[in-house]
Amino acid sequence: MKVFIQTYGCQMNKLDSNLVANSFVQAGFQLENSPDSADIVLINTCSVRQHAEKRVLSLLGYISHQKKSRPEIIVAVFGCMAQRLKSELLSHEAVNIVCGPIQIPQLVNLVNKAIDNTTKQAVFSTDIRDLSQQQTELLDDFETSYDSAEEHLPAQAFVRVMHGCNNFCSYCIVPYVRGPEVSRPPDKIISQIQRLADTGVKQVTLLGQTVNSYCYKGFSFAELLYEVSKIDGIEWIKFVTCYPKKFDEKIFSAMADLPKICRYLHIPAQSGSDKVLKAMNRGYTCDEYLNIIETARQVVPDISIAGDFIVGFGGETEEDFQKSIELIEKARYKNCFIFKYSPRPGTRADDKIPDDIPMEVKKQRNTELLGVQEKISSELNKNFIGKTVKVLIEGTSKKAHLASGEETNHPQLIGRTAGDYIVVFNGPQNLAGQFSDVKITKTSPLTLFGELTAG
Numbered sequence: 001m002k003v004f005i006q007t008y009g010c011q012m013n014k015l016d017s018n019l020v021a022n023s024f025v026q027a028g029f030q031l032e033n034s035p036d037s038a039d040i041v042l043i044n045t046c047s048v049r050q051h052a053e054k055r056v057l058s059l060l061g062y063i064s065h066q067k068k069s070r071p072e073i074i075v076a077v078f079g080c081m082a083q084r085l086k087s088e089l090l091s092h093e094a095v096n097i098v099c100g101p102i103q104i105p106q107l108v109n110l111v112n113k114a115i116d117n118t119t120k121q122a123v124f125s126t127d128i129r130d131l132s133q134q135q136t137e138l139l140d141d142f143e144t145s146y147d148s149a150e151e152h153l154p155a156q157a158f159v160r161v162m163h164g165c166n167n168f169c170s171y172c173i174v175p176y177v178r179g180p181e182v183s184r185p186p187d188k189i190i191s192q193i194q195r196l197a198d199t200g201v202k203q204v205t206l207l208g209q210t211v212n213s214y215c216y217k218g219f220s221f222a223e224l225l226y227e228v229s230k231i232d233g234i235e236w237i238k239f240v241t242c243y244p245k246k247f248d249e250k251i252f253s254a255m256a257d258l259p260k261i262c263r264y265l266h267i268p269a270q271s272g273s274d275k276v277l278k279a280m281n282r283g284y285t286c287d288e289y290l291n292i293i294e295t296a297r298q299v300v301p302d303i304s305i306a307g308d309f310i311v312g313f314g315g316e317t318e319e320d321f322q323k324s325i326e327l328i329e330k331a332r333y334k335n336c337f338i339f340k341y342s343p344r345p346g347t348r349a350d351d352k353i354p355d356d357i358p359m360e361v362k363k364q365r366n367t368e369l370l371g372v373q374e375k376i377s378s379e380l381n382k383n384f385i386g387k388t389v390k391v392l393i394e395g396t397s398k399k400a401h402l403a404s405g406e407e408t409n410h411p412q413l414i415g416r417t418a419g420d421y422i423v424v425f426n427g428p429q430n431l432a433g434q435f436s437d438v439k440i441t442k443t444s445p446l447t448l449f450g451e452l453t454a455g
């Protein structure tokens with residue numbers, strides 16, 4: 001039978017979908033590129049923003065329509081929205097199966113049961129804060145049984161080092177749907193990465209909601225970096241996302257000591273106002289955040305830093321917003337992800353903090369902050385002109401125009417530096433998954449353009 005998987009949300013969800021896809025292929029199913037020709041539609045959902053949930057509902061509406069002529073289609077909704085809405089989602093006419101993010105190892109069985117039986121099924125955690133040892137072990141086995149290099153990113157793999165989050169930022173749904181922090185045993189992570197390296201993976205990205213909090217029986221994230229760095233075949237190691245509280249500076253020492261650790265840090269600030277940070281329950285002040293960045297730059301001078309901001313959080317005054325602009329100017333991020341606040345049902349902010357910033361103001365602040373960041377990115381990127389950078393080539397670029405503006409027989413390729421800068425250049429397609437040197441000739445705020453100097 002043919003399975004189509006649609007994924008919404010973050011890198012964690014993409015990783016889950018990759019594992020689920022591999023588990024279905026190993027169980028004898030065939031992957032399909034469109035819901036229109038699939039027998040089974042799996043939807044991996046995100047609850048972080050309302051927009052992501054709306055997209056799931058819109059896809060379900062489309063499938064309801066399809067089901068009128070093909071009622072046998074089986075639809076399973078899994079991931080964060082499934083855990084948040086539980087049985088409510090099951091009452092949707094298109095849905096056959098609802099499965100929480102912790103229960104994804106059961107998806108193949110649930111679908112097989114649905115093939116034999118028309119009864120709707122739901123599996124999720126009744127108390128997500130109370131994960132059993134057995135559940136975490138099952139997830140761990142699932143991770144190591146069905147991992148693989150990324151289909152669309154040759155020679156790259158994502159490896160989860162921890163699940164869940166303990167921080168309870170007041171606006172965030174993640175701790176309620178992904179559960180508490182659970183770090184995976186280091187020996188399992190190491191053997192998994194060794195196996196991936198043996199299949200040709202050259203870059204591994206270690207994933208966690210707060211990856212710097214990784215700790216397994218006293219074994220820290222910095223120690224894990226030293227161990228992963230010893231793995232033959234792995235040339236670049238990246239990690240996301242870091243949380244700016246109780247940041248272990250040994251992580252920076254590891255980045256400075258170990259040439260395989262990419263000098264890239266994604267560390268969301270969310271606001272430049274201490275008042276807003278407190279309301280967000282982020283647990284640090286703006287000065288403490290800046291101190292972490294300053295230490296990072298002292299210990300790892302060529303580190304590139306990316307940030308995240310939320311604009312229009314409840315109670316954010318113009319003065320608070322100006323402080324976010326000041327923080328962006330001080331931090332001089334390589335790039336910044338900026339989001340308009342959207343309250344999520346079930347979070348403390350939704351319950352206690354009125355969403356009192358009009359959408360127009362949120363949009364205006366979003367545009368203004370993006371403009372400030374764009375100017376900084378543009379200045380930083382210009383420093384690359386004339387320099388040669390090493391990139392890991394991801395494949396062909398989606399944009400058709402040529403990097404240099406000159407006619408060439410080669411397609412436009414896209415690669416990333418160790419500092420996570422996007423580089424576009426022309427070259428043979430079979431370089432995807434290889435490292436190459438590119439001389440930068442031109443820049444835009446988001447991209448470096450150049451010419452291949454070595455393959």
Ligand code: SF4
Nearest residue numbers: 165167168169172174
């Ligand atoms: S650190 Fe905060 S924003 Fe990030 S996942 Fe945890 S609760 Fe959500």
